[in-house]
Structure formats: C-alpha cells, structure tokens
C-alpha cells in the first residue's frame with residue numbers, strides 16, 4: 417500500500433533522485449495547480465474547485481477522500497505516477513514549477529492565523545517534528561524555521577510572480593466572505609448556493625471525505641487537535657500575548673518592507 421504521507425526526508429531524497437525528470441516536467445493544458453503556504457486554506461480551495469468542476473454535484477465530490485482527488489504533487493508522487501500522469505514524475509517542493517502550469521490558484525492567509533493553525537497542526541501531526549511550546553513555535557515561525565520555510569518569502573514570491581504568470585491570487589480572509597464574492601460569476605445561482613453551503617466550515621468538518629477521519633492516528637492524532645480546527649479569522653488573538661504581538665508586528669514590518677501585499681488580520 418502507498419504511504420499516506422512519506423517522511424519529509426523521503427520527499428527530499430526522491431526530489432534529488434528524480435531531478436532529470438523534474439526538469440523535463442510539462443503540465444497538460446487543463447492542469448490546475450492549487451498552491452498555498454501550509455494552513456492557508458488548501459483543503460477548502462480544493463473542495464470549492466472540485467465542486468465547481470463537478471457542477472455542484474455533491475455525490476461526485478464524494479468519490480474519494482480529498483487528498484486523493486487532488487494529489488499533493490510534492491508528496492504523492494507515487495500516486496501520481498501510478499495513476500498514469502505520464503509527464504508528471506516528481507515535482508520539486510520549492511515552487512519553481514509555476515511557470516509550467518497553465519492555471520494556478522494561490523491562496524494566502526494572514527501570518528498570525530497561519531502560525532496558530534500550523535502550530536496546532538504540528539501538535540497533532542505525527543510525521544512533522546514536535547512544535548515545542550507556543551513560545552518556541554512563535555520564534556521559529558518568525559525565523560522561518562518550520563517545514564516549508566519562511567511564510568514571508570512564500571507569499572511575497574507568489575505576489576510578485578502573479579504579475580508575470582496567470583495566477584489567481586486569493587486571500588483566506590476574503591474567502592470567508594465568499595458567498596458575496598462569488599456572486600457575479602457565471603455560475604448558475606442554485607449551483608452557487610449549493611457550493612457555498614457545502615464548502616462551509618461546519619459542513620466540511622462533518623464530511624468524512626474531507627476531515628481526514630480515515631487517516632490513522634499514527635499519522636494524525638486528531639484527539640490532540642482536529643484537522644478541521646476552527647476555520648476563523650483572528651484566532652491569533654487567543655494565542656498572541658501583547659508582548660508577542662508587538663514583537664511580531666515590528667519584525668513583520670521589516671520582513672514585508674517594499675511589498676504592496678497587505679493582509680487583513682481580522683474581518
């Protein structure tokens with residue numbers, strides 16, 4: 417059986433070993449890449465995209481668990497290869513492949529909520545390193561010492577890339593107001609309502625094809641923290657002390673200097 421989530425070292429190892437094929441990678445015309453920094457709304461976007469592609473057909477969206485409907489290209493190379501995506505052998509994990517994808521959706525979430533979400537995810541994930549205390553994690557996140565590296569470089573890099581490539585740049589905070597945002601698209605009003613309803617946090621939390629309830633405890637221990645945790649904007653206020661917030665804001669100003677990218681930390 418295929419491992420659900422290979423060890424990170426295995427991912428790096430296979431990246432190195434498959435470098436020749438990676439360089440030759442070419443996406444098909446209808447390929448769509450959903451890209452995010454971890455904990456920014458990947459799962460949510462996956463479900464919305466699938467619902468749109470299936471024209472709001474809930475049953476079709478139940479065909480399998482979400483991580484198999486949209487493989488994680490940086491981790492699920494076994495699945496991709498086995499499924500016969502012929503050109504796609506292994507993709508690099510450092511987001512240099514956007515130039516090859518005809519369609520890209522990038523989702524960004526404010527750093528404070530992202531940090532909180534990532535902290536709880538790492539607490540329950542049994543394959544990522546222990547996050548340590550909240551105080552330790554706070555420092556590590558600011559210093560980019562988390563898997564996938566600095567949040568700051570990720571969001572700034574993609575913000576810049578959107579000027580050169582076809583990238584739909586979305587914000588988690590805006591998606592919370594999605595029901596209004598989506599009006600005016602050419603989707604049928606009834607289908608749209610269904611998509612909004614089915615992709616609400618509450619609905620998705622109960623959906624076994626999404627909530628990772630089938631993932632063994634040895635990989636995700638959801639008794640520590642659920643995969644579908646809170647789904648709100650501003651939970652950082654329940655975690656950051658006043659001193660931490662001040663420290664974070666000063667550091668943030670320096671790291672984000674010179675970019676026009678701005679985030680809403682509350683809605």
Ligand code: A3P
Pocket residue numbers: 452453454455456457458459460529532533534536615616617618620643644645646647648651
């Ligand atoms: P929290 O930990 O703050 O609750 P990803 O899918 O990239 O791992 O992102 C996970 C975050 O998105 C989690 O945040 C999760 O609860 C939130 N999320 C997932 N589905 C959502 C939805 N339908 N609405 C709002 N937030 C959602």
